[in-house]
Amino acid sequence: MARLYLFAEGQTEQTFADTLLKPHLANMGVYLQASILTAHAKKKGKVYRGGALKYVPIRDDILRFLAQEKGMRDVFFTTMIDLYALPDDFPKWEEAEKLRHSPGKRVEALEQAFARDINDWRFIPYIQLHEYEAYLFSDPTQFAFFYGHHEKAISALKVIAESYNTPELIDDGTHTAPSKRIIAEFPDYAGAKPVVGPQVAALIGLDAIRSKCPHFEAWLSRLERLGAESH
Numbered sequence: 001m002a003r004l005y006l007f008a009e010g011q012t013e014q015t016f017a018d019t020l021l022k023p024h025l026a027n028m029g030v031y032l033q034a035s036i037l038t039a040h041a042k043k044k045g046k047v048y049r050g051g052a053l054k055y056v057p058i059r060d061d062i063l064r065f066l067a068q069e070k071g072m073r074d075v076f077f078t079t080m081i082d083l084y085a086l087p088d089d090f091p092k093w094e095e096a097e098k099l100r101h102s103p104g105k106r107v108e109a110l111e112q113a114f115a116r117d118i119n120d121w122r123f124i125p126y127i128q129l130h131e132y133e134a135y136l137f138s139d140p141t142q143f144a145f146f147y148g149h150h151e152k153a154i155s156a157l158k159v160i161a162e163s164y165n166t167p168e169l170i171d172d173g174t175h176t177a178p179s180k181r182i183i184a185e186f187p188d189y190a191g192a193k194p195v196v197g198p199q200v201a202a203l204i205g206l207d208a209i210r211s212k213c214p215h216f217e218a219w220l221s222r223l224e225r226l227g228a229e230s231h
Helices: 011-026 055-068 093-097 103-118 132-138 140-145 151-162 178-185 189-204 206-212 214-224
Strands: 002-008 030-037 039-043 046-049 075-082
Touching: 002 011, 002 055, 011 030, 011 075, 011 132, 011 189, 011 206, 011 214, 039 055, 055 075, 055 103, 075 214, 093 103, 132 140, 132 151, 132 178, 132 189, 132 206, 140 151, 140 189, 151 178, 178 189, 189 206, 206 214
Parallel strands: 002 030, 002 075
Antiparallel strands: 039 046
């Protein structure tokens, strides 16, 4: 059995990890020991959590947890951080900006830089393309569970999903990122993301999400293998 710490950018990712990833990974011999909100500041010894406003507090927090588990070969660490609005002090951020025409290569370059900066083989960086809500475009019809009698809005989201080869390519524009497109159709989603977001994902199911989102699929497959690797 491998143990896993997951650093989540927000409560939506944290709930997704606890309700969907934790039971799934447990079947693979991977115990999600804790999903932790990312740090955004530390003052007088207190760590303030939630959001990815600056890179340094995130890095220092991860390094602290790594140090606490020093020498433990069955303990691993990963992240769920959005590419959307990623802080510009992130490692190799400027170089990655030159790859905006190729989101897959851009996010891979950032993850590789992240891994090099943390410099611990137990750390598995994951940056979401372009944010968590991309997963929900794997099957927008599931929004009907929360927004009944909104067929027109759901149809609009379906049209968006069908216009991309993968929901992960829905861009990171200020008004066109996945969450912004959902909020444009369902304004109250803005305040309900931590509750509605994970429940819609649960209705869609991990199998459907990973079939539509290759970057997510690669990360989840990597986590699934940790149970065997820890032996």
